[in-house]
Amino acid sequence: MEIKRIKLIYFSPTGTTRKILEGIAQGVGGDDVEQVDLTLPENAHQPVPVLSDELAILGAPVYGGRLPVDAIKRFKQVQGENGLVVLVVMYGNREFDDALLELKNLARELGFHPIAGGAFIGEHSFASPGIPVANGRPDSLDIQKAVKFGRKIKAKVIAVQSPNTLIDINVPGSYPYEAAGTRTIAVSPVTRQDACTLCGTCADVCPTAAISIDDGVTTEVEHCIRCCACIKSCPEEARGMENETWKQITTWLSKNCGLRKEPQLFGLDG
Ligand SMILES: Cc1cc2nc3c(=O)[nH]c(=O)nc-3n(C[C@H](O)[C@H](O)[C@H](O)COP(=O)(O)O)c2cc1C
Ligand code: SF4
Ligand code: SF4
Incomplete structure (x- = not known):
């Protein structure tokens, strides 16, 4: 298939998801890259059609092993129109649990054919210089991996005759989902x-x-x-x-999720 345009569609409050999507787009190549940032409430209600000559790259962070509820709400405006999509979840070096599977299932509901998926690591939203969790990520190595992933996706897209002939990609996760998602704890900054x-x-x-x-x-x-x-x-x-429970959770993450994880990529074999 020939791709004329890339559409980056994302929910990314602290910007790490956006950075990885941009790296992947760089690897896929082409000058025509449109950013559809669905993070802010003013962008919450616009329909987002994806045309048949476009490649969508859909990305969101992992919250409690699942997709953020607000990302799901925003993504419901996206019209897949039988097109190809790359799926990306971004997590803070703990785990991505069921989030990539949830994104795949959502993308299919929206009318997309998933061509590849990736779980990348970004600085944990809760982290700070004093209590680090994957601070500074995605770093240059992560971006290089995203670019390389994009190159491989391009090769796969070229080899696809029609979206309907694509073999379903396998991604980790349980269905019914086991991860709890974001729990309601009444704290805010x-x-x-x-x-x-x-x-x-x-x-x-x-x-x-x-x-x-x-x-x-x-x-x-x-x-x-x-x-x-x-x-x-x-x-x-x-x-x-300032909340004590919050500080304890962040300290736990900093102590227990310090070992560097690497991006995991799916759907590129065979
Ligand atoms: C409420 C909340 C829950 C989170 N849950 C997880 C999690 O389950 N596993 C994990 O590794 N990171 C978790 N994170 C960290 C984010 O997934 C990570 O920092 C991501 O890079 C943020 O993406 P963004 O920069 O696009 O907002 C959580 C962050 C928030 C705000
Ligand atoms: S007030 Fe809450 S939702 Fe709004 S930016 Fe801050 S942490 Fe995010
Ligand atoms: S807390 Fe105050 S200084 Fe900081 S961003 Fe908000 S308005 Fe600006």
């Missing part, structure tokens, strides 16, 4: 008012519009999905999680 300049960046990056700014920063905890985008994007380092 807080702002140190003495450091905050009321610049509004945190509100701009919040995927659920949970933050409002007036003479201070207010966060609606019931809307917060704990993605940590506001913490990582605050130029004054004024936002953080």
Whole structure:
């Protein structure tokens, strides 16, 4: 098949998923790469058609071994139209559990034919310089692997006669899903008012519009999905999680998920 355009479709609060999708697109090649960023609420309701001469690369982070609920909601707007899709989940060096299988099942529901899948590692959303979990990832080695993955995908796409002839790709995971997904713990980041300049960046990056700014920063905890985008994007380092359970979880991750994992790729053999 001939691919004229690549569409990167993603939910990526802290930007690691986006970086890997860009690396894969670089490997597939071609100048015509469109970014469809479905992270922010204002992009939540637009239909996203994928045309027959386009290759979609669909990516989301792993939350509690599953896809984030908000990513699923956003992806429901995507119309696969019998086209080819590359599936990417991004996880913070613990595990991706059922997330890639969930993404594959969702992609098929949307009308796509999955051609390949990958689980890549990104800096854990909860991590900080003091409590590191995969800090700095994806790094240059991860990006090189993403580019190489893209090259192999290109070769597979060229060899495909028609999407209907594609053999189903195998990805790990259990169905019914065993991973619990994000559990509702009523915490959200807080702002140190003495450091905050009321610049509004945190509100701009919040995927659920949970933050409002007036003479201070207010966060609606019931809307917060704990993605940590506001913490990582605050130029004054004024936002953080003060909750003790949260700190314990992050410390556990830092102690137990320190051994470097490598990207796993699926669907490229045979
Ligand atoms: C609420 C929440 C739950 C998470 N659960 C997992 C998990 O189960 N396994 C894991 O390895 N990483 C987990 N992570 C880390 C993210 O998957 C990882 O940092 C990813 O790179 C973030 O992608 P983004 O930069 O595109 O937002 C979780 C992050 C958040 C915010
Ligand atoms: S991004 Fe940081 S400095 Fe800016 S308003 Fe939010 S908390 Fe305050
Ligand atoms: S308030 Fe919650 S949902 Fe919004 S950016 Fe911060 S952590 Fe993410």
